[in-house]
Amino acid sequence: MLKQIEGSHAVAESVALCRPEVICAYPISPQTHIVEGLGELVKDGTLSPCEFINVESEFAAMSVAIGSSAAGARTYTATASQGLLFMAEAVFNASGLGLPIVMTVANRAIGAPINIWNDHSDSMSQRDCGWLQLFAETNQEALDLHIQAFKLGEELSMPVMVCMDGFILTHAYERVDMPSQADVDAFLPAYEPRQVLDPTDPVSIGAMVGPEAFMEVRYLAHAKQTMALERIPQIAHEFAERFGRNSGGLVRSYRCEDAETIVVALGSVLGTIKDTVDDLRLGGMKIGVLGIQSFRPFPLAAVRAVLQGAKRVVVLEKSFSVGIGGVVSTDVRMAMSGLNLHGYTVIAGLGGRAITKTSLARTFAQAEAGTLEPLTFLDLDWRIVNRQLEREAAMRRSGPIAENLLRDVGAVASKVH
Amino acid sequence: MATPIKFYQTGTFTVGNRLLAPEQRSLQASTERSNSLNSGHRACQGCGEALGARYAVDAAMRATDGKLIAANATGCLEVFSTPYPETSWQLPWIHSLFGNAAAVGTGIAAALKVKGKHDVRVIAQGGDGGTTDIGFGCLSGMFERNDDVLYICYDNEAYMNTGVQRSSATPGAARTATTMAVGPNPGATFGQGKNVPLIAMAHEIPYVATATVADLRDLEAKVEKAMSVRGARYLHVLVPCPLGWGAASHDTIRLARLARETGIFPVFEAENGEVTAVTKIRSRVPVQDYLKPQKRFAHLFSGAGDAATIAKIQADADRNIRRFKLLDEEIAA
Numbered sequence: 001m002l003k004q005i006e007g008s009h010a011v012a013e014s015v016a017l018c019r020p021e022v023i024c025a026y027p028i029s030p031q032t033h034i035v036e037g038l039g040e041l042v043k044d045g046t047l048s049p050c051e052f053i054n055v056e057s058e059f060a061a062m063s064v065a066i067g068s069s070a071a072g073a074r075t076y077t078a079t080a081s082q083g084l085l086f087m088a089e090a091v092f093n094a095s096g097l098g099l100p101i102v103m104t105v106a107n108r109a110i111g112a113p114i115n116i117w118n119d120h121s122d123s124m125s126q127r128d129c130g131w132l133q134l135f136a137e138t139n140q141e142a143l144d145l146h147i148q149a150f151k152l153g154e155e156l157s158m159p160v161m162v163c164m165d166g167f168i169l170t171h172a173y174e175r176v177d178m179p180s181q182a183d184v185d186a187f188l189p190a191y192e193p194r195q196v197l198d199p200t201d202p203v204s205i206g207a208m209v210g211p212e213a214f215m216e217v218r219y220l221a222h223a224k225q226t227m228a229l230e231r232i233p234q235i236a237h238e239f240a241e242r243f244g245r246n247s248g249g250l251v252r253s254y255r256c257e258d259a260e261t262i263v264v265a266l267g268s269v270l271g272t273i274k275d276t277v278d279d280l281r282l283g284g285m286k287i288g289v290l291g292i293q294s295f296r297p298f299p300l301a302a303v304r305a306v307l308q309g310a311k312r313v314v315v316l317e318k319s320f321s322v323g324i325g326g327v328v329s330t331d332v333r334m335a336m337s338g339l340n341l342h343g344y345t346v347i348a349g350l351g352g353r354a355i356t357k358t359s360l361a362r363t364f365a366q367a368e369a370g371t372l373e374p375l376t377f378l379d380l381d382w383r384i385v386n387r388q389l390e391r392e393a394a395m396r397r398s399g400p401i402a403e404n405l406l407r408d409v410g411a412v413a414s415k416v417h
Numbered sequence: 418m419a420t421p422i423k424f425y426q427t428g429t430f431t432v433g434n435r436l437l438a439p440e441q442r443s444l445q446a447s448t449e450r451s452n453s454l455n456s457g458h459r460a461c462q463g464c465g466e467a468l469g470a471r472y473a474v475d476a477a478m479r480a481t482d483g484k485l486i487a488a489n490a491t492g493c494l495e496v497f498s499t500p501y502p503e504t505s506w507q508l509p510w511i512h513s514l515f516g517n518a519a520a521v522g523t524g525i526a527a528a529l530k531v532k533g534k535h536d537v538r539v540i541a542q543g544g545d546g547g548t549t550d551i552g553f554g555c556l557s558g559m560f561e562r563n564d565d566v567l568y569i570c571y572d573n574e575a576y577m578n579t580g581v582q583r584s585s586a587t588p589g590a591a592r593t594a595t596t597m598a599v600g601p602n603p604g605a606t607f608g609q610g611k612n613v614p615l616i617a618m619a620h621e622i623p624y625v626a627t628a629t630v631a632d633l634r635d636l637e638a639k640v641e642k643a644m645s646v647r648g649a650r651y652l653h654v655l656v657p658c659p660l661g662w663g664a665a666s667h668d669t670i671r672l673a674r675l676a677r678e679t680g681i682f683p684v685f686e687a688e689n690g691e692v693t694a695v696t697k698i699r700s701r702v703p704v705q706d707y708l709k710p711q712k713r714f715a716h717l718f719s720g721a722g723d724a725a726t727i728a729k730i731q732a733d734a735d736r737n738i739r740r741f742k743l744l745d746e747e748i749a750a
Binding site: 021022024049050051053054055056057059060063064065066067068069070071072073075089090093097197198199201202203204205206207208209210213 | 483484485486488489495496499500501502503504506507508509510511512513514516517520521522523524525526527528529530531532533537554555557558561562
């Protein structure tokens with residue numbers, strides 16, 4: 001059924017269609033509307049049987065999820081930013097225990113300085129936590145990915161993070177096609193855990209493992225993610241057959257067939273990049289874009305297959321590893337190993353900085369001309385950066401610098417070029 | 418699956434039990450008990466926690482007719498019972514993290530509720546570090562939501578698993594690896610720490626109780642009572658640690674009894690935030706009798722001795738006696 005609704009509510013409805021049995025809720029922007037939506041569905045009896053638990057922290061949210069999933073209940077929670085970091089210990093634990101919890105991450109920056117707007121720093125900080133990480137490009141894909149995530153996670157007995165851009169997707173009112181309960185029921189079988197806390201068959205879960213087997217346990221987690229590389233496209237295909245649209249999968253390329261320049265990106269910015277590619281194509285530039293839907297497992301072979309015909313690759317990412325540069329870029333470069341390609345990293349959109357077609361077009365043209373720096377910060381305001389560097393050179397002092405920068409900008413709102 | 422109980426595992430109270438009516442006998446004297454924490458684990462000799470956990474969990478198993486699931490915090494109890502690929506636990510058991518046992522218990526209880534398994538019950542358990550410190554947020558959350566979980570804290574008054582460091586349950590003057598017996602005020606600082614049974618009562622949960630391994634029938638009875646109630650329940654058990662306290666392993670029970678008989682550890686029950694019963698002191702003893710056998714307090718007795726600090730500890734014990742009315746009035750008089 002077609003609906004014009006907020007992204008968060010679309011996800012809430014979609015999660016409800018998956019019949020979760022336990023939902024842990026803790027508020028954090030920009031995720032909160034999702035659990036609010038679910039809470040209402042539980043409270044009014046639409047989603048039943050389901051326990052909706054208002055926990056006292058994100059650490060508790062994931063811990064309650066661990067308990068309920070281990071006891072055999074389909075379990076869901078959502079978080080973002082600081083919340084994801086606060087639950088980090090339990091996030092690793094959930095994957096180590098092989099519990100197929102599904103969690104939405106409404107991607108948001110991490111402080112300090114505190115910032116509620118979108119980038120991918122939060123989920124990228126949990127890159128190595130053992131969860132499958134799927135990225136949505138649109139609200140439609142976000143709601144579709146949740147349905148696929150429960151199926152994927154439960155088949156592999158692994159938790160799945162569905163990442164969607166905070167505000168840009170979560171708070172955008174867009175048209176979505178909401179599946180019917182009957183179709184979701186037919187697509188997603190009931191959760192049948194491999195191992196469950198049950199007095200009729202007592203097991204000990206979470207024993208201590210020493211050096212004699214720890215490496216093997218970790219490798220087996222990797223082996224499962226490798227299996228996911230096969231199951232993700234299959235599940236996306238099964239989804240397309242039942243629901244009539246393509247969502248998810250490992251990667252999606254756009255106009256890459258003869259492209260000399262390929263832009264790699266994740267999430268909602270793909271739409272802006274596609275529009276830019278269309279414009280540049282009109283001007284004769286051979287450019288395409290590769291969207292990565294599955295960041296963990298990282299589809300090395302699928303990425304390589306698309307990139308190998310190109311001359312240069314621009315990884316445009318909303319995450320930043322201080323001291324080196326790109327996060328996604330590192331993985332893309334591994335996929336490019338042995339290929340004769342120029343690689344560029346463009347850090348963009350941190351803390352909600354708008355990514356405009358104008359800036360993208362200029363940057364891609366620079367890449368084609370060979371004048372782009374290997375590590376570029378899109379629309380970085382060098383004036384205020386240099387002014388602060390000068391100040392620091394003149395007088396060393398410790399402490400935060402955000403306040404100085406805001407004074408230089410002369411504004412406290414997020415800056416749009 | 419469950420290992421049969423051998424006669425020697427039925428406890429030292431066996432003979433005495435025969436003089437009691439069957440319903441008054443310790444569950445541990447029965448070869449029919451569940452043996453939830455089986456022999457072969459790696460606890461130290463004289464471990465109060467292993468003893469307390471065995472009695473508590475078996476009592477909870479009997480109260481639930483074996484339909485019980487346990488969540489365990491990281492700590493000695495977890496480490497000595499489940500070195501992969503072995504386990505001493507004969508009931509469904511999960512260890513997740515140090516600070517989240519109460520929340521994991523909440524999750525299990527929620528799953529059981531939604532699945533309609535109302536007869537299966539949940540306990541969560543941990544040491545004092547996992548309860549009063551790192552797990553405190555999750556514990557308080559479980560309390561205030563009144564989740565159907567019995568949380569059992571085995572309190573040995575420090576982080577024993579990591580090598581005897583101070584926790585918020587460490588008493589004043591006690592030597593630990595992080596409250597060294599050096600300087601002008603050796604040992605743990607007075608005026609710090611928290612009383613979690615009282616904090617639990619402030620949540621007005623249905624049932625809060627304290628117990629020690631000196632009175633194991635009392636511990637069993639409190640577990641049984643706790644399992645007869647729904648909602649959040651808290652049981653705080655004093656479990657001496659020979660290693661951390663610097664005490665002889667054969668003194669575990671004696672020290673637990675002295676903690677009660679000095680007034681240092683008040684044994685009581687509370688329902689919905691009000692104290693409803695206390696275990697009276699039978700034969701009051703000065704705190705020195707409790708402190709002296711423990712090397713963690715040795716600095717109070719070396720050289721000329723530290724009478725002022727001992728007096729402070731005595732004053733705290735006296736306050737407990739007044740506050741919880743631990744003495745019968747004629748004895749007090």
